[in-house]
Amino acid sequence: MSSLKPTVPYSRSALPVLGCLAWQWMVLAIFCLFVVENEPVVRTFVSVPLWEFWLQWLGGTLHETPDGLLAIASLAGIGLAALILCVAVDALAALLVTMPMRKSGRAGHGAIGEHSTVPTFDLALRQKIRANAYWTWPIAAWNAGWIVSLIFPVLELVTLLGLTAKLVAAATLAGWFWEAVREWWPSTTSRAEKFTSEIRSSAFKFVLIGMLIYMVIFVGMNWGLWFNLQLPHGDSSMYEEHLWNVLHGKGFRSYLDQGLFLGEHIQVIHLLLLPLYLLWPSHLFMELSESAVLALGAIPVLSIARRHGRSEFAALLVALAYLLYFPMQYLDIAIDLKTFRPSAFGIPALLWMIDSAERRRWGWMSLCVALALACQEDFAVAIAPFGVWLLVNGLWKWHSGNQPANQPANRTDWKGEVIAGAALSVLMPLYVIWAVKVAIPWFHGGATVHYASYFQAFGKTPVEIVINILTNPQLLWRNLVTAGSVALFLDLLLPVGMPVRAWRALLVGLPLFVLLCLNELTRSFPGPFHHFHAPLIPTLLWGTCLSLASVTSDQDAHRRTADQRALWVFCCALTTTFFFSLSPLGIQFWDSGSPFYWERLYVPDERSREFAKVLPLIPPTARVASTDFIHPRFTHYERSYDYSHYPRRVADYQDRVPDDTDYIVIDTGHRYSEIQRYEQMREYQHQRDQWELVPVDTKGYFIVLKRVKYPQPESGGSHRPSKSGSLIQSDIEEMEE
DSSP, X not given: OTTOOOOOOOOOOHHHHHHHHHHHHHHHHHHHHHHHTOHHHHTTTSOHHHHHHHHHHTTOEEEEETTEEEXXXXXXXXXXXXXXXXXXXXXXXXXXXXXXXXXXXXXXXXXXTTTEEOOSHHHHHHHHHHHHXXXXXXXXHHHHXXXXXXXXXXXXXXXXXXXXXXXXXXXXXXXXXXXXXXXXXXXXXXXXXXXXXXXXXXXXXXXXXXXXXXXXXXXXXXXXXXXTTOOOIIIIIHHHHHHHHHHTTSOSOOTTSSSOXXXXXXXXXXXXXXXXXXXXXXXXXXXXXXXXXXXXXXXXXXXXXXXXXXXXHHHHHHHHXXXXXXXXXXXXXXXXXXXXXXXXXXXXXXXXXXXXXXXXXXXXXXXXXXXXXXXXXXXXXXXXXXXXXXXXXXXXXXXXXOOOTTSOGGGOOHHXXXXXXXXXXXXXXXXXXXXXXXXXXXXXXXXXXXXXXXXXXXXXXXXXXXXXXXXXXXXXXXXXXXXXXXXXXXXXXXXXXXXXXXXXXXXXXXXXXXXXXXXXXHHHSOSSOSSTTGGGHHHHHHHHHHTXXXXXXXXXXXXXXXHHHHHHHHHHHHHHHHHHOSSTTSHHHHOTTSTTOXXXXXXXXXXXXXXXXXXXXXXXXXXXXXXXXXXXXXXXXXXXXXXXSSOOGGGTTSSSOOTTOOEEEEESSSTTOOOOSGXXXXXXXXXXXXXXXXXXXXXXXXXXXXXSSOOOGGGSSOOOOOOOSOOHHHHHHHHHO
């Protein structure tokens, strides 16, 4: 975004234009050839069935070999498809340029951009061919890297190319899209001017519409996961269990483990939902609230972008780009389908913190800081560098006497900026130390914070990890400079147009970005597809808004520049969403072979319908151990335990359910299920006298066990009064009554 390509001058010579078209076609064809003939790369784009379909449609074949799938592409088919696409893109861009002028009867005299005229469609087509040839440079660079990797097969290079194939395709498409529309909407025809004026006067209304559309889509997807039993308990519905247990006197906790949840994170923001949760005590309410809060982040983005771009239209485009920003969307539904996380509430809190700081509303800024810290302690890692930025910026104003031209004179007091910056710079590191070394260990029986294990390469305790990061540059370099770090950098910045012009603001996010690169969970699947990157998103959006500004004092020129840059941001957000998003704008949503296919995830199937037979068998006063994905349906029972091989404190770190468990419910149909029959269960193998099978026909999807004998007290676990005999039918009848 720092150097958008200037307008290519028009030329009447056909030879350079044909050369540009040939270059565009050749680069695209080679890229497609490399991608479709490489299984690991093509599977980052589409599923195997869709890969096979397109390969055969283009005249190629797919064969199974002992070493895997072997694709043989048709050069003629790929070449023809690439040529058709290039010509279509160029022609469409030229058509959009000239179409408004023809409607207004001014063909041959309308202005495009600022300097060039387009007398005919022919000259517009020539210009767009040359411009679009320029925008093939991302895939051209990728092609060159792939050729180098074939000659010198360096593992890190091959990994980087596999991680960035979709990114370079999205970058090229963004360039083509930008070229198609950048001279269309600001055309000087009277109709276009009126249309643009109406949009600028209604930016907030359009943002609200975008927020509503976002909410409808993602609330519908989240609710679909719930009804179709595709939503995991851990890091999703366990937060709803917190609220339920608080309301019923069980403490701020989930029965995944012993102790209060504060032994995991200082994360209490979702307690603010309790007043509304009283009216609707359901996980569906939690999903609705999270999607609504994430959508609300578009409002402070609109305010910040309006301030720096001085253009309502630019602000609107950036706010809509925020809603399309796929790293933000993965906080609503993560790659592992985990949905509700309180850390998502910190995004609008930090965005409003930045907006309040720029408006010198220090009280509101402090409130936003408090809300962000309530979302999770690692938000302090994002706030502290912002405090340093405020401090340095305030001192610079004092030293130079410069005041921002876009701020009222009565709000440019550098003293408030220095004081606020100094306070955040000092208090936030102290807060992190207190949370990590005092508060969390105290609630966790003195144990080290669990996420210290995410940085095992640097040590076992937070102090050891920090010391090694700061004093062992060789170890830091080896773990920091990797293909995954480069891919993460591009994943975060390309969807907002690579706003490197605002590099000073982006430095605010550098400490957190480094921690993300060193986090072993992030490195195992590089990219912003989980939740660890949540505190970084507001900084990146802030930098995007800052990059809209230009140094010119001409208001009209400033607005036009901001509009073009904002349009570029919107194009990048849209094309990356096409390749990465789980929403209906993404390929994965419609790919029937993808694990994220809409019908597979969001439409209730036979498994979810059969589960309706299970719930009436279990009284609400029971303590239930269940496998994931059905575990969320038992959080309103007396206790809801996890049935897995993961060692839990509630079971004394043994491979069993807690001794006070009344029922066990096994889901044999979920994607991680290891149990298909009752005989495979450890209870059948080792505790057959304590359990009996509940006779319920669910077509094999579910297994229900009821406790008939409890362990004796000397076993070391809690116990309930012993039961004997088979009373299943009478119990069912009693529940029905």
